[in-house]
Amino acid sequence: MPVKVQLEKVGMAFTTNAGVFRAVAPLDIKIETGRFVSLVGPSGCGKSTLFNVIAGLLQPTEGRVLIDGEDATGIIGRVGYMLQKDLLLPWRTVLDNVILGMEVQGMPLKQARERALPLLRKYGLAGFEYLYPNSLSGGMRQRAALLRTLLFDTDVILLDEPFGALDAQTKLQMQEWLMQLWSDFQKTVVFITHDVEEAIYLSDEIHVMGTRPGRVLETIPITLPRPRLRTTALTPGFIAIKEHCMDLLKSPALEEAA
Amino acid sequence: MAKPVRRLPVQKDWPTWAIVAVQVSILLTVVAGWEIGVRAGFINGFFWSQPTAIWKTTKIFFTEGDAWTDISFTFRSTIFGFLIGTTAGSLFGLSFWWSRNYAAVAQPYIICFESIPKLALAPLIILVFGLGLTSKVAIATALTLVVSTLTTYAGVKALDPDGEKLFYSLGATRWQVFRKLVVPFCLPWVISVLRVNIGLALTGAIVGEFIASQHGLGRQILYAGQTYDIALVWVAVFVLSTLAIIMYAAVSWLESLLRKGTRQ
Ligand SMILES: Nc1ncnc2c1ncn2[C@@H]1O[C@H](COP(=O)(O)OP(=O)(O)O)[C@@H](O)[C@H]1O
Ligand SMILES: [Mg+2]
Numbered sequence: 001m002p003v004k005v006q007l008e009k010v011g012m013a014f015t016t017n018a019g020v021f022r023a024v025a026p027l028d029i030k031i032e033t034g035r036f037v038s039l040v041g042p043s044g045c046g047k048s049t050l051f052n053v054i055a056g057l058l059q060p061t062e063g064r065v066l067i068d069g070e071d072a073t074g075i076i077g078r079v080g081y082m083l084q085k086d087l088l089l090p091w092r093t094v095l096d097n098v099i100l101g102m103e104v105q106g107m108p109l110k111q112a113r114e115r116a117l118p119l120l121r122k123y124g125l126a127g128f129e130y131l132y133p134n135s136l137s138g139g140m141r142q143r144a145a146l147l148r149t150l151l152f153d154t155d156v157i158l159l160d161e162p163f164g165a166l167d168a169q170t171k172l173q174m175q176e177w178l179m180q181l182w183s184d185f186q187k188t189v190v191f192i193t194h195d196v197e198e199a200i201y202l203s204d205e206i207h208v209m210g211t212r213p214g215r216v217l218e219t220i221p222i223t224l225p226r227p228r229l230r231t232t233a234l235t236p237g238f239i240a241i242k243e244h245c246m247d248l249l250k251s252p253a254l255e256e257a258a
Numbered sequence: 259m260a261k262p263v264r265r266l267p268v269q270k271d272w273p274t275w276a277i278v279a280v281q282v283s284i285l286l287t288v289v290a291g292w293e294i295g296v297r298a299g300f301i302n303g304f305f306w307s308q309p310t311a312i313w314k315t316t317k318i319f320f321t322e323g324d325a326w327t328d329i330s331f332t333f334r335s336t337i338f339g340f341l342i343g344t345t346a347g348s349l350f351g352l353s354f355w356w357s358r359n360y361a362a363v364a365q366p367y368i369i370c371f372e373s374i375p376k377l378a379l380a381p382l383i384i385l386v387f388g389l390g391l392t393s394k395v396a397i398a399t400a401l402t403l404v405v406s407t408l409t410t411y412a413g414v415k416a417l418d419p420d421g422e423k424l425f426y427s428l429g430a431t432r433w434q435v436f437r438k439l440v441v442p443f444c445l446p447w448v449i450s451v452l453r454v455n456i457g458l459a460l461t462g463a464i465v466g467e468f469i470a471s472q473h474g475l476g477r478q479i480l481y482a483g484q485t486y487d488i489a490l491v492w493v494a495v496f497v498l499s500t501l502a503i504i505m506y507a508a509v510s511w512l513e514s515l516l517r518k519g520t521r522q
Contacts, residue, residue, distance in 0.1 A: 105428070
């Protein structure tokens with residue numbers, strides 16, 4: 001498979017009042033076209049920082065970002081990015097929130113709405129099109145935010161802990177829903193989560209990250225067959241990967257405690 | 259010790275008509291008490307005037323004087339000052355979003371301008387802009403401008419940087435972020451000062467008229483006071499209050515209309 005997104009020795013150090021803070025050590029990540037790749041790691045290991053770099057919103061201290069082999073460091077609008085908050089605009093209806101990307105790209109409003117409406121209906125937001133975000137539940141808000149990201153029509157989408165704040169039941173539904181979107185839209189997805197089980201269930205590949213400084217501890221391919229069922233989580237293969245990830249994530253804490 | 263038995267205190271609401279009836283009777287009692295007090299000699303009619311005299315003066319004021327010229331003069335100074343001050347102030351406040359450096363440079367000047375009692379500058383403004391409408395508008399503008407600027411700037415500062423990130427991740431230009439994010443986001447702040455500003459604009463207009471003017475309700479009040487025509491002072495004050503209430507109601511209506519538009 002061709003490489004879609006490549007991080008080449010990308011590192012980030014923030015200059016703060018307290019001095020220089022090394023958030024991400026120079027690291028290499030390759031993400032192949034059409035795959036579902038997760039970044040898993042403790043809070044503060046630089047996951048969101050990496051997303052900001054890939055999205056061109058943050059200039060890395062060193063290294064470059066290649067998208068389709070071209071240098072895309074510091075270039076905005078090349079990937080769809082769903083930030084950790086849903087950031088729906090309260091003064092716009094769900095429909096008008098979802099078309100934001102197309103609107104910003106200069107598509108006439110009418111045309112953008114016509115494109116978005118059937119998708120809203122197909123992907124579980126039927127009946128919510130003309131409501132304002134403040135009357136939506138957490139799950140619905142995430143759906144709207146995710147559709148906004150998808151409709152921005154880029155090959156790559158970055159999802160920063162999209163289901164982090166949802167209750168367990170809703171989270172499971174949203175995972176199924178995301179799987180359906182992913183197979184319908186054929187995008188390359190990079191997904192941040194701190195839920196190991198979620199990462200294994202959804203991904204083709206997991207980059208387990210460690211902190212201080214942020215770095216990739218190990219890249220684990222997930223070869224479990226698709227479509228995956230919930231019961232997959234009970235298979236020995238799944239459990240073995242989960243245990244391995246847990247060990248990786250746990251080790252620094254244990255070292256500190258010792 | 260045994261716990262005392264307590265029940266939830268319950269307050270019974272009166273029907274609306276009862277509330278209105280009580281309100282009207284209080285008003286009538288005050289007016290009647292005033293009139294009787296003056297006639298019986300408890301209240302000095304020379305300083306306080308009395309309701310019947312005020313009523314007579316009211317009729318004269320509206321039939322013989324140039325009541326409407328005065329009302330229109332004060333009304334126009336207030337409205338123009340309100341519109342200019344609020345609009346310019348809001349735009350000024352929004353403009354700080356464009357550059358953090360510019361905002362940082364401007365900040366101390368704005369704070370200085372805020373802390374000056376603008377009314378103390380009123381005599382100067384009259385000298386510069388003359389006796390007519392312009393000087394009153396200028397004073398009303400000076401009072402409203404700063405409030406709008408600072409409040410709108412507070413809105414700009416409350417903007418979530420992640421909101422901007424979202425727009426830029428979609429490849430937006432700064433102008434798009436301004437139009438589609440900053441302006442609608444700050445609108446509630448802009449709206450929140452409308453009612454304060456209409457009051458300030460009226461104050462500015464009246465003070466301008468106190469200092470030097472040929473027209474206006476403020477000038478009427480000053481003139482009547484200087485000639486000990488207390489009944490006329492009251493008439494002008496009542497007319498002014500009515501004007502204030504009307505403008506206040508109009509602005510409140512405008513506010514609710516705008517709020518509906520912004521969903522906040
Ligand atoms: N603009 C910034 N200035 C200084 N430090 C920052 C900045 N952004 C992030 N950091 C720091 O970098 C580290 C990584 O942050 P982040 O990427 O948000 O972590 P994660 O998303 O993995 O929880 C954190 O320790 C955070 O405090
Ligand atoms: Mg994060």
